[in-house]
């Protein structure tokens with residue numbers, strides 16, 4: 301097996317014979333001498349003229365047509381071998397679920413990516429997972445989401461963040477993580493493939509699944525977990541922990557039931573504010589954690605394609621373009637202790653061909669986020685644009701510094717956005733060009749928000765230092781992506797659930813809460829992950845820590 305890198309222009313990539321020629325050239329052989337090969341990694345570099353960067357593995361043996369690379373249209377042939385490999389490896393993973401389970405039971409609070417991957421790994425390690433989830437199975441959850449859009453009423457247990465699959469279900473399903481140190485990403489991708497995801501996710505550097513495909517995958521994971529001996533409790537909100545002699549040995553539910561287990565993984569996500577309130581009430585350790593706050597920006601997708609692909613030539617040959625932007629700015633923030641403060645401004649959860657959704661988890665909040673279908677074909681591109689916020693930024697707003705002061709600040713901004721939309725989950729909206737001039741929009745652009753947009757002065761709703769940083773950030777982004785600032789771009793508020801403003805601390809080695817033996821704070825809500833893949837990896841890590849402890853006892 302020989303591995304090589306080749307760069308292909310989109311026209312070459314779309315033509316199997318050109319790909320073959322390029323591989324033969326890179327190998328220094330004639331085409332008829334070329335051995336079977338396959339693309340194992342692929343990304344698009346659009347810094348100049350767009351190029352596919354491909355990692356190709358050339359095998360020994362004779363060339364056969366099945367080894368041909370796929371075109372964009374015929375990708376099934378392209379990845380046939382990758383698919384088989386992925387399925388075989390995943391099948392090997394799943395076969396380990398049939399070990400007889402030990403008597404060890406792990407209670408997992410939350411069926412988001414952290415909780416589900418913890419459950420799958422627990423089964424591989426011979427432990428029985430008991431999943432306790434406040435929301436509904438994914439099939440029923442969908443009805444609540446439709447109803448949320450129609451009635452504008454948020455069900456606090458079943459919404460865009462809560463319910464089976466967690467916040468990752470109705471999302472773009474982007475599967476890349478900046479942090480590869482957290483564990484074996486391919487382990488997570490393989491499990492997605494085994495449960496129905498397109499095997500291409502093993503190949504694309506910037507893979508995504510799509511919100512139209514995710515619910516079936518989540519349901520398939522449930523089947524694996526229950527068939528292997530795991531247990532689900534839906535519509536079951538955890539309201540307290542059972543603690544005996546400093547050790548957590550179960551949970552109390554809203555119905556007053558007690559469910560006991562040997563260890564508890566708390567994977568409730570960053571929107572489970574009642575869990576942070578529980579910790580505060582019980583005097584258990586919590587820490588404030590910097591988070592990010594901003595807006596969602598929306599452009600016509602065609603415009604983003606043109607900017608990123610340097611013209612209109614490639615729109616048919618390349619997928620809807622993405623972007624990732626980041627900059628550092630100094631705000632003249634009168635509300636902070638320092639006269640000038642450095643902040644990161646960055647794009648977050650960019651959804652090409654996507655939709656903007658109302659992601660509040662209770663009444664009285666306005667929150668936006670983004671999702672896309674697998675085809676990413678809505679015609680709109682949206683992305684969170686957020687400013688980093690730390691405790692020092694709110695010291696004059698909230699003089700009492702406490703572990704939840706950033707959470708309180710986050711709540712207050714969401715409340716203001718809700719009020720600005722006439723006490724509804726309509727989205728306060730402003731044209732980007734008006735925001736930069738700090739003037740309300742007399743008319744709004746067309747938007748793909750799942751609901752209504754109302755014109756509102758976002759420069760007054762958001763804290764001054766955030767507005768200041770966003771304005772500088774947008775100007776810098778326009779320098780990096782000429783045309784980003786355009787009459788056609790809209791801003792929707794408020795992008796506030798980028799990450800948790802609170803951390804539930806845990807010991808670096810054992811991953812248990814410092815005061816509560818047997819409790820494993822996990823995933824995004826505990827502050828140890830951000831995104832689907834890193835949350836899934838954290839779930840796996842927590843279960844492995846429990847397994848290690850178990851094997852020593």
Ligand SMILES: Cc1cc2nc3c(=O)[nH]c(=O)nc-3n(C[C@H](O)[C@H](O)[C@H](O)COP(=O)(O)OP(=O)(O)OC[C@H]3O[C@@H](n4cnc5c(N)ncnc54)[C@H](O)[C@@H]3O)c2cc1C
Nearest residue numbers: 410412414463466467468471473474538569823824831832
């Ligand atoms: C619209 C949207 C789009 C997104 N798009 C992407 C994307 O494309 N790529 C990406 O990587 N990330 C995306 N994210 C972020 C990603 O979904 C989260 O990072 C990830 O889901 C966090 O995983 P988690 O398991 O830690 O928590 P969550 O997914 O938040 O899951 C927590 C679970 O706990 C349950 N729960 C909460 N409180 C309780 C309680 N008291 N009792 C019982 N159960 C409880 C909730 O119902 C929920 O199911 C998106 C998020 C949203 C909202």
